[in-house]
Amino acid sequence: MLFAGAALxxxxxxxxxxxxxxxxxxxxxxxIENQDxxxxxxxxxxxxxxxxxxxxxTRGLGAxxxxxxxxxxxxxxxxxxxxxxxxxxxxxxxxxxxxxTDFRRSRYNDPNISGYAIDYENRHCLLDGINYDEGCSxxxxxxxxxxxxxxxxxxxxxxxxxxxxxxxxxxxxxxDDAKINRTNRKEKxxxxxxxxxxxxxxxxxxxxNLTEELKKGASSPYWGVWKTLKEEEQNQILNIGGYxxxxxxxGIHPMVNFKHQLxxxxxxxxxxxxxxxxVILRKVEVESRYKGTFTVASRDLSDIGIKFDNERxxxxxxxxSDGVNPCEELNTYEVTYDDSMKDIKWYERPxxxxxxxxxxxxxxxxxxxxxxxxxxxxxxxxxxxxxxxTNPIKYALKVDGGFEAGVEYPIMIAIYGSxxxxxxxxxxxxxxxxxxxxxxxxxxxx
Numbered sequence: 001m002l003f004a005g006a007a008l009x010x011x012x013x014x015x016x017x018x019x020x021x022x023x024x025x026x027x028x029x030x031x032i033e034n035q036d037x038x039x040x041x042x043x044x045x046x047x048x049x050x051x052x053x054x055x056x057x058t059r060g061l062g063a064x065x066x067x068x069x070x071x072x073x074x075x076x077x078x079x080x081x082x083x084x085x086x087x088x089x090x091x092x093x094x095x096x097x098x099x100x101t102d103f104r105r106s107r108y109n110d111p112n113i114s115g116y117a118i119d120y121e122n123r124h125c126l127l128d129g130i131n132y133d134e135g136c137s138x139x140x141x142x143x144x145x146x147x148x149x150x151x152x153x154x155x156x157x158x159x160x161x162x163x164x165x166x167x168x169x170x171x172x173x174x175x176d177d178a179k180i181n182r183t184n185r186k187e188k189x190x191x192x193x194x195x196x197x198x199x200x201x202x203x204x205x206x207x208x209n210l211t212e213e214l215k216k217g218a219s220s221p222y223w224g225v226w227k228t229l230k231e232e233e234q235n236q237i238l239n240i241g242g243y244x245x246x247x248x249x250x251g252i253h254p255m256v257n258f259k260h261q262l263x264x265x266x267x268x269x270x271x272x273x274x275x276x277x278x279v280i281l282r283k284v285e286v287e288s289r290y291k292g293t294f295t296v297a298s299r300d301l302s303d304i305g306i307k308f309d310n311e312r313x314x315x316x317x318x319x320x321s322d323g324v325n326p327c328e329e330l331n332t333y334e335v336t337y338d339d340s341m342k343d344i345k346w347y348e349r350p351x352x353x354x355x356x357x358x359x360x361x362x363x364x365x366x367x368x369x370x371x372x373x374x375x376x377x378x379x380x381x382x383x384x385x386x387x388x389x390t391n392p393i394k395y396a397l398k399v400d401g402g403f404e405a406g407v408e409y410p411i412m413i414a415i416y417g418s419x420x421x422x423x424x425x426x427x428x429x430x431x432x433x434x435x436x437x438x439x440x441x442x443x444x445x446x
Contacts (some may be wrong), residue, residue, distance in 0.1 A: 081135030084127035122161035160245035167242020170254035176200035189298030198315030207254030260406040271337035275417030283371035284317040288360035320356035
């Protein structure tokens with residue numbers, strides 16, 4: 001308790017300089033003539049918060065579920081991309097670093113591609129990919145720790161470079177197989193012009209400020225390591241103020257908090273009355289914005305995320321994937337009504353989950369298009385004929401405050417054969433909320 005109190009007292013004044021910045025760089029090791037020699041072999045390790053990954057998708061495979069047995073396959077097929085750049089101006093007295101970080105600089109790429117000499121000393125870039133237009137490709141480690149393993153540098157894990165007392169910002173993103181129209185690697189940040197089709201998830205994030213994380217005390221993911229460090233080691237890390245060679249030496253590695261950039265819609269069909277058995281649901285579409293600028297690394301951390309333009313198109317619901325192959329076209333769906341359901345509320349009757357889910361741009365309004373066929377008896381005594389309705393039933397989907405990124409909205413469809421299909425929704429999944437009742441069709445009635 002006394003130690004914890006002392007550590008928190010130190011953290012309370014983290015804007016000041018701390019004593020003990022000159023410490024034994026050899027950490028007691030013998031036979032090292034150059035005290036900095038051992039620092040060159042410290043690997044760059046990156047972790048992610050796995051709790052935020054359960055709904056990420058791989059190559060249009062559909063969203064993860066907490067109890068989904070296909071998750072291990074999807075995780076194995078998921079590729080995440082990581083960048084690390086110097087945290088703004090250096091505060092450590094290096095004259096050669098008194099310029100803002102330039103995100104056009106690359107640690108690994110051929111200068112004939114990037115237009116800049118390789119940043120061997122990591123004055124700007126600590127980590128990026130072999131492909132100049134991508135971050136370093138990594139996959140989740142199978143042990144569930146959240147550690148990311150290198151893909152393209154598998155046989156030569158990147159290590160921290162020449163500046164052991166310089167802080168770096170770590171960024172990570174996931175784009176599934178979203179269409180990339182253009183890559184913008186500019187001085188102030190990196191972004192992509194992308195298009196979604198409803199089957200891809202977009203996720204991105206960055207490792208939070210290290211000093212702020214350490215202020216959390218026992219609730220910090222680094223507390224177990226932090227409380228074992230000597231005071232001079234703690235002060236060294238606090239003086240640097242970010243993720244660095246010195247924090248990595250002590251087992252403090254960046255942990256990226258992913259955030260979903262899209263809202264998730266799921267669909268369930270219920271029999272409304274005895275006529276429901278005559279209806280076949282063929283296709284489900286949501287008219288959504290689908291093009292935007294996806295910023296994955298920036299000097300200004302508030303820029304991280306996607307900004308959509310106002311162009312819209314219909315995104316089609318598809319079937320869930322097997323974890324390997326992309327989602328297929330939607331099957332047809334039917335619900336069954338019998339007399340035992342008469343006194344049961346329609347939303348408590350046996351239901352049918354329709355397709356996988358749609359991931360759409362956050363918005364205040366969507367138009368839902370439902371395509372259906374119906375068995376109709378045209379003349380008494382004749383067999384029913386299947387009639388395909390070519391024009392969809394349209395519904396305006398609205399909720400107070402709008403549809404938010406990272407929130408799941410289950411859409412409940414009440415099927416009737418002799419009156420308009422009805423649509424309702426509530427909120428669950430990524431975040432919790434009170435049930436929401438969507439507007440009736442209104443002006444969208446067919």
